[in-house]
Amino acid sequence: MLTTVYALLFYVAFVIFVGGIAYRIWEYKKTPVPLKIPTTPAPTTRVGVLWRMFKEVLFFESLWKSNKWIWIFAQLFHASLWLIIIRHLRYFLQPVPELIALAQPFGKYAGLTFVLGALGLLARRMFVARVRYISAPSDYLMLLLFLGIGISGLMMTFVTRTDVVGVKAFFLGLMTFNWQPLPNSPQLLLHLGLVALWMIIFPFSKLVHAPGVFFSPTRNAVDDPRERFYQSPVLPPIDQVPQE
Amino acid sequence: MSDLEKNAQGVTDELPQEAKEDPLYFNPEPKEGASAHIQSYKAAPEFQEPLGYPGELPPDWKERVLGKMEEMRGKVRSFRLFLDICVKCGACTDKCHYYMGTSDPKNMPVGRQDLLRSVYRRYFTLPGKWFPSLVGARELTEDVLEEWYTYYFQCSECRRCSVFCPYGIDTAEITMAAREILDSVGVGMKYTNEIIGKVFKVGNNLGLPKPALESTLEDLEEEIEEDTGVKVRIPLDEPADILLVTPSADFFAEPHIDGLIGYAKVFHATGAKWTLSSYASEAANFAMFIGSYENMRRIALRIRKAAIDLGVKRIIIGECGHAWRAAYQFLNTLAGPFDFLDPNYPVPQHICEYTWDAIQKGLLKFDKSQNDWIKLTYHDSCNVARASRMGDYPGGQFDIPRNIIKAVCNHYYEMPEGTTREETLCCGGGGGLLTDDLMELRKKGGSPRMKALKHVTEEYGVNKMAAICAICKTQFAKVMPDYGYAVDDIMSVHQLVSNAIILPGSMQEKELMGEDAENAVDAAE
Known part of the structure; x- marks a missing residue:
């Protein structure tokens, strides 16, 4: 019964997650950019824009300029999240690639820094009056969701060990449509339930900042309006405009 | 003495220690409604119509506003994307000069965007339709329109916030969109719209x-x-x-x-x-x-x-x-x-x-x-x-x-x-x-x-x-x-x-040559 519920839950969550993100990307891609609006100084070449994006996405360059505390907590949070995701790939890959095996200990402790980062962001949200002012209940709940996922995961690593072999069998079973029983442990059920919830709300929430940032017209545009003519997709070409 | 006068006279006796060390110090604590009373004159119908806008608020203004928002989210990527992806991290909150100067939280870049975002969420996103209070979504009312007019004309579209936003969200884009929406239901600003009319008429x-x-x-x-x-x-x-x-x-x-x-x-x-x-x-x-x-x-x-x-x-x-x-x-x-x-x-x-x-x-x-x-x-x-x-x-x-x-x-x-x-x-x-x-x-x-x-x-x-x-x-x-x-x-x-500048043949050139000549004479002597 439990296995069936979680199996179905993860199928639904997966479809919403992947389908929803794909839909958002399609939506952002098809929405026209009427005028080129890079925030300058901006790179004058495509390669330059790739470099700007790389610094922005991986190192949060603009955030660094803005506020060192947010930057520290955000980096702790996101860098840890990457390591955690890499560590969790072992549940979906058989055999486990060597690189992912090597990353395991990093991923393990990243759980701690992940929670630390989320706590830091939560503290800012609660105690800095300006940030409190702009926070809706969903902004707090989002951080609580991450904390729930992080802490339940840490419990399984550092407090009561879970049957990880069973968990892996469950997920490989899901992927091959050959369902295997899900080990019954409260932390695991909580952990997986919250992860499924995270996947479901992802495309409908501010979490779309992850794919969205790549489409940001102030960041991804080449600063070359004098060198290359840009035809606005929303304005008729010049020869179809009535002259006054 | 008003805050402004104190500012102007550089009164520092009430300021905390940081203020004395940092020449650019401002009090970062928000004061709600601090600049709610500042509103520019609205445009009369005669200044709206030459620009292709209605002269006054039509009875079906609400449908028109929502229709305009629907149109813009299909036509302007910055509008749709920026309203979606803000994570409310707070990076921009102390970067706007109007916030620094007024302490009104609706002059924080994200605060200003949220005036529109809250309505956008209510009518164009699932969570906003289903759980409005959870995600800070709100109904569109005439008061909201009035608030938009007040605060979207307290933004100078300077893009300083966009430098500091990790997603490059540019409040100028949101302000421009909001003004366009307002104009589309006859709520325009006298100063800007009268001037645009003059350009069309006189040049x-x-x-x-x-x-x-x-x-x-x-x-x-x-x-x-x-x-x-x-x-x-x-x-x-x-x-x-x-x-x-x-x-x-x-x-x-x-x-x-x-x-x-x-x-x-x-x-x-x-x-x-x-x-x-x-x-x-x-x-x-x-x-x-x-x-x-x-x-x-x-x-x-x-x-x-x-x-x-x-x-x-x-x-x-x-x-x-x-x-x-x-x-x-x-x-x-x-x-x-x-x-x-x-x-x-x-x-x-x-x-x-x-x-x-x-x-x-x-x-x-x-x-x-x-x-x-x-x-x-x-x-x-x-x-x-x-x-x-x-x-x-x-x-x-x-x-x-x-x-x-x-x-x-x-x-x-x-x-x-x-x-x-x-x-x-x-x-x-x-x-x-x-x-x-x-x-x-x-x-x-x-x-x-x-x-x-x-x-x-x-x-x-x-x-x-x-x-x-x-x-x-x-x-x-x-x-x-x-x-x-x-x-x-x-x-x-x-x-x-x-x-x-020394123009060729100018009095300045002659003077300079005179000086040079004198100097040359001095040097020779």
């Missing part, structure tokens, strides 16, 4: 018809001749190689007009064949401020027509911040391609690019000592800094004006880091807010820049500030006297050029 923001322009330019030619002994032309509507399009404030406001004299002297000294146009006698494009692509294009097309009619080879833009954005980033898209112009020059060019090029080629001769009484600092205008470029590399827009200044002035000082270049602070009057009915906001919004200026005055004795923006110049002439400066302590960059 410039000030409504100066050709005869008035002609006589002004003749007076200026006489003035230059009196000062220098050289007949420097300021041609209007003459066939030429270069069309100069400059903000109309350059024709009569101070210190703008001294900048215009500077351009004329530079063109004269380089032997250029240039002209102004009475049809396109305005570089400013206030339609940008209200986010109207159609009206922006109508204004931009006037430049194209003037260029064709006068048969010019190049277009050069005078000192103006948003005009340089409208020209640099948008002119090609709105009114191009300009394949009938000389391909050897970028279209358009900035007057500073032209002057710096001439300086590098050795075409201009200066007597820097003419500016020796000035201890100068330079204010980067926001649209030049964050929405344009000069020269052929990113950041040229910072270096080229400074290069010119250093070629004509001996005493130059930078304002504190974090207040210049891409992080420059707005003058407080940009984005269509340069109207007397917003004076309180303008003074509060200008206060961070004033603090930075005071800092270099105390440190180095700086007594003048230069800028290359018509709005900045007018705004500072109004705000600087509150901080102990004179009205004319704000200067045009080309005013400094004009002071120092």
Whole structure:
């Protein structure tokens, strides 16, 4: 019964997650950019824009300029999240690639820094009056969701060990449509339930900042309006405009 | 004594310790509703209709607003994306000069965006439809519309927030969209919309018809001749190689007009064949401020027509911040391609690019000592800094004006880091807010820049500030006297050029040669 519920839950969550993100990307891609609006100084070449994006996405360059505390907590949070995701790939890959095996200990402790980062962001949200002012209940709940996922995961690593072999069998079973029983442990059920919830709300929430940032017209545009003519997709070409 | 007066007089006794250490300190705690009472005059129907907007709020305004939002989210990526992806991290919250000056949290960039985002969420997103209070979504009411009008006309679209946002969210885009939405239901701003109408009717923001322009330019030619002994032309509507399009404030406001004299002297000294146009006698494009692509294009097309009619080879833009954005980033898209112009020059060019090029080629001769009484600092205008470029590399827009200044002035000082270049602070009057009915906001919004200026005055004795923006110049002439400066302590960059330039055959040249001769005699003796 439990296995069936979680199996179905993860199928639904997966479809919403992947389908929803794909839909958002399609939506952002098809929405026209009427005028080129890079925030300058901006790179004058495509390669330059790739470099700007790389610094922005991986190192949060603009955030660094803005506020060192947010930057520290955000980096702790996101860098840890990457390591955690890499560590969790072992549940979906058989055999486990060597690189992912090597990353395991990093991923393990990243759980701690992940929670630390989320706590830091939560503290800012609660105690800095300006940030409190702009926070809706969903902004707090989002951080609580991450904390729930992080802490339940840490419990399984550092407090009561879970049957990880069973968990892996469950997920490989899901992927091959050959369902295997899900080990019954409260932390695991909580952990997986919250992860499924995270996947479901992802495309409908501010979490779309992850794919969205790549489409940001102030960041991804080449600063070359004098060198290359840009035809606005929303304005008729010049020869179809009535002259006054 | 009001907060403003305290600010103005630099009262520091109530401020905490950080304030005494940090010259740019402001109290970061939000005070709700602190600037809710500041609202600009709304446009009467006669100023709305020439721009294609309804004259007053129609009965079905709510459907129209939502319809407009639906249209924009399909047509403008920044609108849809920026409303979706903000994570409320708080990076922008202390970056807006209007927030620094008023402490009103709706003047925090994200606070301003949320005024629109909350409605967007309610009607266009699933969580907002299902759980509005959970995600901060709200109904669209007439009060909301009124609040939009108040706060979207407390933004100068300076893009400072977009520098600091990890996703590049630019509040200027949201402000422009909000103003366009408001205009579409007849809620327009008098100042911006009346001015746009004047451009359509007469050709410039000030409504100066050709005869008035002609006589002004003749007076200026006489003035230059009196000062220098050289007949420097300021041609209007003459066939030429270069069309100069400059903000109309350059024709009569101070210190703008001294900048215009500077351009004329530079063109004269380089032997250029240039002209102004009475049809396109305005570089400013206030339609940008209200986010109207159609009206922006109508204004931009006037430049194209003037260029064709006068048969010019190049277009050069005078000192103006948003005009340089409208020209640099948008002119090609709105009114191009300009394949009938000389391909050897970028279209358009900035007057500073032209002057710096001439300086590098050795075409201009200066007597820097003419500016020796000035201890100068330079204010980067926001649209030049964050929405344009000069020269052929990113950041040229910072270096080229400074290069010119250093070629004509001996005493130059930078304002504190974090207040210049891409992080420059707005003058407080940009984005269509340069109207007397917003004076309180303008003074509060200008206060961070004033603090930075005071800092270099105390440190180095700086007594003048230069800028290359018509709005900045007018705004500072109004705000600087509150901080102990004179009205004319704000200067045009080309005013400094004009002071120092030695025109061939001028009285200044003779004087200088006389001095040289005396020196030579002295040396010989």
